[in-house]
Amino acid sequence: MNVLPKIHSLETGPLDEAGLSQLAAVMATSLVAPLMVYLRGDLGAGKTTFTRAMLRKLGYKGIVKSPTYGLLERYTLSHFEVVHVDLYRIAQAGELEFLGLQDLHSSKSVFMIEWPERGDPHLAAPDLTIRFSHAGTERELLFAFHTSITENLQIVLANSIQ
Ligand SMILES: Nc1ncnc2c1ncn2[C@@H]1O[C@H](COP(=O)(O)OP(=O)(O)OP(=O)(O)O)[C@@H](O)[C@H]1O
Numbered sequence: 001m002n003v004l005p006k007i008h009s010l011e012t013g014p015l016d017e018a019g020l021s022q023l024a025a026v027m028a029t030s031l032v033a034p035l036m037v038y039l040r041g042d043l044g045a046g047k048t049t050f051t052r053a054m055l056r057k058l059g060y061k062g063i064v065k066s067p068t069y070g071l072l073e074r075y076t077l078s079h080f081e082v083v084h085v086d087l088y089r090i091a092q093a094g095e096l097e098f099l100g101l102q103d104l105h106s107s108k109s110v111f112m113i114e115w116p117e118r119g120d121p122h123l124a125a126p127d128l129t130i131r132f133s134h135a136g137t138e139r140e141l142l143f144a145f146h147t148s149i150t151e152n153l154q155i156v157l158a159n160s161i162q
């Protein structure tokens with residue numbers, strides 16, 4: 001893995017749901033694989049909404065459920081295999097083995113992981129962390145880019161945040 005010399009980050013101002021979804025669509029247009037994305041933030045902070053909007057832009061037409069109960073949903077698209085995971089309900093990180101995430105890694109895989117802290121230390125390191133915070137009725141996002149695979153994504157997102 002190529003680690004960037006320093007972590008680059010980007011912060012949005014307050015976004016309504018349309019604005020948050022628009023940013024997720026921008027991310028879809030410059031998505032790369034394989035990619036590990038950690039989605040951090042409180043209950044209801046917008047993690048599933050972001051993933052759903054990204055999947056829509058990637059062309060997925062079906063229902064995008066929150067994986068809260070199933071823990072994991074897979075979406076096979078033409079260029080990507082998106083694996084949407086929600087670890088909120090795992091009792092202990094050791095349960096990750098039963099999910100078999102390792103077996104889902106491929107050159108096309110994009111992991112979107114909600115509540116990644118519940119998987120410590122069994123989860124692969126992230127290329128990108130998106131932190132979602134409540135800002136009144138809206139949400140603020142902080143993107144932290146950890147590896148060089150995200151370089152183009154950084155540029156595209158930076159351009160659309162300005
Ligand atoms: N930018 C936004 N502004 C206002 N409301 C939003 C925004 N983004 C999402 N919401 C709303 O917040 C609610 C919760 O969103 P979501 O399910 O995406 O949260 P989550 O982070 O996945 O929560 P959980 O940790 O419970 O899975 C939804 O009703 C959604 O419509």
Ligand SMILES: [Mg+2]
Nearest residue numbers: 047048066114
């Ligand atoms: Mg969610």
